[in-house]
Amino acid sequence: MSNVIAVISDYGLKDHYVGTVHGVIYQNNPEAKVIDITHFVRPFDVVDGALKLKWSYKYYPIGTVFLCLVDPNPKDELIIVTTEKYFVVCPNNGIGSLMFEEEPAGSVYRITAEHYFISGLGNFRGRNQLAPIAAELARLQSPIYLGEEVEIGKLKRFRLPDPQRLGENMYETLVLDVDYFGNLILNFRYQGSLPKEVEINGVKITNSSETFRGERKGELFVSVNPENYLQVVAYMGNASKLLNATRGTKVKISF
Structure with missing residues (x-):
């Protein structure tokens, strides 16, 4: 069990956003190891986030939870994706597409464990909803208590154009x-x-x-x-x- 959470976001480092995401993770899982891949994804740019994930995931230990917080559309469902080696916690917006070409998605879970969410603190899904779920997932190493499995075909994907x-x-x-x-x-x-x-x-x-x-x-x-x-x-x-x-x-x- 790695208990590693690797974070990608477009939050930058000027404000308190990244720090509070870390705080929520440690509140829920004090033994977690949180690693920041980058917080300088172009704002709202899912393709840029997908590239950073594609170029990073393979360097992490088996069982790592990738917490991807690029979230331009608040209507996108929040999900957990499992692969043979890893977990991805993210909005269902395609951010895992390029990683999954190399490390195929095995299952998709719609997050339903709302009792882990932080309520009453504004519209900040990355901190209030995804971060506590990632913390629990890193500890449990299984999504079955955190969501409901859905058809893998519901996973949004995109492809880059070939040369x-x-x-x-x-x-x-x-x-x-x-x-x-x-x-x-x-x-x-x-x-x-x-x-x-x-x-x-x-x-x-x-x-x-x-x-x-x-x-x-x-x-x-x-x-x-x-x-x-x-x-x-x-x-x-x-x-x-x-x-x-x-x-x-x-x-x-x-x-």
Whole structure:
């Protein structure tokens, strides 16, 4: 039993929101180990939250409860999803979609154990409803006392668009994410060889390197991010600003 709760939210760290989520967890499960994956998901952005979950879950011990608090639609049902190794507590808004492509969902439970909820303290489902459920789930390691199982087909999902083949060894894809350093993470998995050319907003980048050695400050090159996706980097600079590129910007790749 891991008793680990890993939290993803769009709450930021300026306000008291994250701290009170922690407090509720510890009130219900003092022995829990709470880990913050990130609280800087773009506000209300389920796709961004799904990416952060996809790129994080595999590094956690079996039995970890992933508490996902990106909640743009208060009408979405609150659920627990089980996989072979993990649990996800979240609104039913698709935030687990990319994780479940690799770690398939086994069952879905609609949360019904409202006696764990905090009432009378405003409309804050992440703290008042999901946090205490995650705390109990981490301790119990089973959702059967916390919800009612529903058809797995009720689980909302989405898929990212696949890269499009333009010709022999040529593809069009998009910027999947922009990290804190301004690196452009492309929706294209590294398959053992780096491209000859990447074109973004009319700028052609022909330099590539699997490491960051020997690059000049501000030089653009193609590399591989820690999760094995191609990325465009400006060494000691910000590729996103230099290329005026954000998530969703189209990219051409040639091998």
